[in-house]
Amino acid sequence: MLNVLIVDDQPLEIMGMRTFVPWEKLNLKLVAEANDGFTALDYINELPLDIVISDIKMPIMSGLELARRTKLIKPSIIFIMISGYEDFEYAKKAIQFGVEGYILKPIDYNELLEALGNAVQRIARERDFTQLKTQWSTSEHIVKNNAVKQLLEGDSDLVYRYEIMNRFSDQDAVNWRAAVLELDDVDRRLNMLDSDEHHQLLKEALSYLTTMLQKDNYLFAELENKRLGILIPEKSYEETLEWIENLIQGVNQNSAFTITVGLGTPVNHLDVIKKSYSEATQALGQKMFNGKGRVLPFASSQLNLESSQQILGDADGLLSQLFNAIQNYQLVDIYDIMEQLGNLILKLESRNSVYHFTIYVLGKANDFLHEKNEDVYNLLQWDFHHLDIIYQFETVQDLRDWLRKKMFEISELLQNKLAKRNKKLIEKVELYILEHLEEGITLKDLAKHFLYSPNHLGQLFKEETSMHFSDYMLNQRLDRVKQLLDDPTMKIYEAADRLGFKNMTHFYRLFKKRFNISPGDYRKKG
Numbered sequence: 001m002l003n004v005l006i007v008d009d010q011p012l013e014i015m016g017m018r019t020f021v022p023w024e025k026l027n028l029k030l031v032a033e034a035n036d037g038f039t040a041l042d043y044i045n046e047l048p049l050d051i052v053i054s055d056i057k058m059p060i061m062s063g064l065e066l067a068r069r070t071k072l073i074k075p076s077i078i079f080i081m082i083s084g085y086e087d088f089e090y091a092k093k094a095i096q097f098g099v100e101g102y103i104l105k106p107i108d109y110n111e112l113l114e115a116l117g118n119a120v121q122r123i124a125r126e127r128d129f130t131q132l133k134t135q136w137s138t139s140e141h142i143v144k145n146n147a148v149k150q151l152l153e154g155d156s157d158l159v160y161r162y163e164i165m166n167r168f169s170d171q172d173a174v175n176w177r178a179a180v181l182e183l184d185d186v187d188r189r190l191n192m193l194d195s196d197e198h199h200q201l202l203k204e205a206l207s208y209l210t211t212m213l214q215k216d217n218y219l220f221a222e223l224e225n226k227r228l229g230i231l232i233p234e235k236s237y238e239e240t241l242e243w244i245e246n247l248i249q250g251v252n253q254n255s256a257f258t259i260t261v262g263l264g265t266p267v268n269h270l271d272v273i274k275k276s277y278s279e280a281t282q283a284l285g286q287k288m289f290n291g292k293g294r295v296l297p298f299a300s301s302q303l304n305l306e307s308s309q310q311i312l313g314d315a316d317g318l319l320s321q322l323f324n325a326i327q328n329y330q331l332v333d334i335y336d337i338m339e340q341l342g343n344l345i346l347k348l349e350s351r352n353s354v355y356h357f358t359i360y361v362l363g364k365a366n367d368f369l370h371e372k373n374e375d376v377y378n379l380l381q382w383d384f385h386h387l388d389i390i391y392q393f394e395t396v397q398d399l400r401d402w403l404r405k406k407m408f409e410i411s412e413l414l415q416n417k418l419a420k421r422n423k424k425l426i427e428k429v430e431l432y433i434l435e436h437l438e439e440g441i442t443l444k445d446l447a448k449h450f451l452y453s454p455n456h457l458g459q460l461f462k463e464e465t466s467m468h469f470s471d472y473m474l475n476q477r478l479d480r481v482k483q484l485l486d487d488p489t490m491k492i493y494e495a496a497d498r499l500g501f502k503n504m505t506h507f508y509r510l511f512k513k514r515f516n517i518s519p520g521d522y523r524k525k526g
Contacts, residue, residue: 001029002050002123007040007066008082009058013107017053020109026116037061044070049077051100051119053112056083067099076126078119082107149221152178152229154274161270164219168233175234175266178277179244180284181209183226184258184292187392202226205255212247227284229277234266244295258293260284265298288351292395311344312360318344319361323368326411334407342400358390358399365410372414379413380406416460425450426464429457433473437480440500443469477501478514485523492519 004023008014014033023030031047034040037058043049052070054063067079084105100122101115150156151164183205190198209228213220219231234240244261251259262284264276279298290296318340325333341361348354366376376382393399416422429446447454461469477499484495493504496519501507511519 001027002120003031003048004028004051004053005032005034005040005043005047005049006030007034007037007052007054007058007063009035009055011035013055013082013105016107017112021112021116026113027120028116037063037066040066041069044074044077049074050123051078051080051116053080053082056081078122080112080115080119082112145221148219148231149223149229151219151270152221152231152273152277154272154277164231165270175268176270176273176276177232177234177240177266178264178273178280179230179232180223180262180277180280181228181230181247182260182262182284182287184260184287184394185392185398186226186257188389189257201256205251205257208251208254209247209259212250216243229280231273237266241295248293248295252293260287260292261295262287263295263297285351287394288354289346289348289396291397311347311357315341315344315357315361316364319364322407323365326365326368326407326414327372329411329415331408331411334411335404338400338404338407341403342396345396345400354396354399355390358403359387361403362387362406365407369410369414374414374417376410379410422460422464426461429461433476437476438498441473474510475514478511481511481519482515482522485519488523492523 001024006014006017008017014035018030018033021028021030028051031049032043034043038061040052040054041061044052052066054066056063063079063081063083067081070077070079079099080101080103081099082103082105100119101111103111103115147156147160151160183202186202189201193201206226210220213228213230221229223229232240232243240263244263248259248261251257262280262282264279264283267273267276283296283298286296318337322334322337322341325331325337345354345357348357362376369376369379389402390399393402429450432446432449433441443454443458447457450457452460458469461467461472465472467475481495481499481501484490484498485492496504496507501510508518511517511522515522517525
């Protein structure tokens with residue numbers, strides 16, 4: 001249904017239209033009524049309106065002024081004007097503002113129904129046209145996208161290739177080059193963000209990219225896995241490189257993502273652009289080893305590869321050193337050994353080889369922990385699906401940093417268990433609490449003093465004492481108050497205040513709950 005607003009300073013006129021117009025039969029819904037232009041303008045701003053029936057002659061703001069202001073904010077709304085003045089100038093102005101009908105008072109309802117019917121048909125025609133334009137735009141986009149993709153893949157027809165060459169013939173391009181662009185860390189960002197927020201950020205990044213490519217008159221095709229294939233008519237390599245680097249910087253500054261661009265070698269004819277496109281794809285495939293957020297030009301011998309078997313042999317010696325450092329909580333050594341392992345990973349031949357190598361390292365770590373009656377899954381509180389994150393890393397550096405962090409965590413957790421540091425630590429914490437009890441000490445203060453995070457220290461405290469830190473502190477403070485009350489010169493409120501109890505009613509309740517006796521009765525008993 002279409003939504004209608006009636007505006008008239010005569011209540012009887014509104015009541016008549018409300019009563020005698022068969023709204024539902026016309027597929028209309030009367031959603032609001034207003035007695036002046038300002039109230040009507042508020043409705044127009046707030047409601048999804050399609051048609052406004054308005055008196056022309058109203059105090060302060062006329063119907064024509066209302067139509068003029070509406071045209072500025074919601075030009076799609078159709079007006080039907082009603083007036084008691086047979087003034088052709090009014091009619092001309094009404095037409096100027098796109099008014100569908102001009103009806104004289106007293107209202108002829110047949111004329112009003114005809115005007116409303118015309119308005120409904122006009123809105124239907126405009127919506128059909130808008131939908132048709134959207135469908136055509138979508139179809140046109142798909143056709144253009146497929147044409148460029150086929151061109152890059154070497155499957156386009158001769159006519160289209162010549163059309164492209166003619167299109168760029170005035171740009172003095174001497175070569176053609178293909179590039180493949182990829183948004184970085186799309187899957188990892190999805191795990192960190194709400195799905196709707198992630199979708200919006202992704203949409204904004206792609207919108208910025210396509211806008212910039214269209215602005216610079218580059219042909220491109222949307223590919224799978226958040227990639228774009230780009231056809232570059234090249235005047236010079238330096239100019240191409242500068243353009244791509246500016247694009248990378250622009251995306252970095254204007255979106256939530258970074259991009260990496262694989263760049264093929266130049267070809268002198270579009271017939272062989274497939275070669276450059278294949279090279280660009282291969283170059284982008286080396287993002288795992290060469291890093292992200294940058295240009296990756298194709299090179300025929302990009303890596304000094306060694307056999308996986310030889311790399312694993314070299315890794316086994318480093319892993320023995322790593323596990324020794326983990327056992328002895330030697331964080332600097334862990335860092336250094338992980339750097340050396342990262343250098344070994346760079347010698348692998350493919351992204352999948354890197355993932356398999358990472359699984360191999362974690363498997364060896366689990367074998368080491370089994371010797372200590374531990375398990376990597378239990379120690380890190382993992383389930384099987386936690387390993388899925390490995391396949392979301394797109395560079396060796398990111399994967400190495402993540403793996404190093406896990407080795408640090410294993411070392412710390414293992415050290416705590418093997419050396420029973422928890423028990424010793426909490427004994428020191430309890431002693432420190434007793435010594436500083438009247439200073440209002442907090443978990444944050446203790447964490448800072450003992451060089452732990454508040455969450456971690458609170459967790460260790462709970463594991464060792466079977467009490468939450470807050471409950472333990474409350475009991476200790478109440479115990480200290482009770483000790484102070486053994487001194488007959490100490491007033492009850494003074495003892496409570498020294499331990500941070502400001503609300504005496506609350507203090508009395510807590511004391512009685514703890515000792516099954518009120519502070520006053522305890523003092524009398526003493």
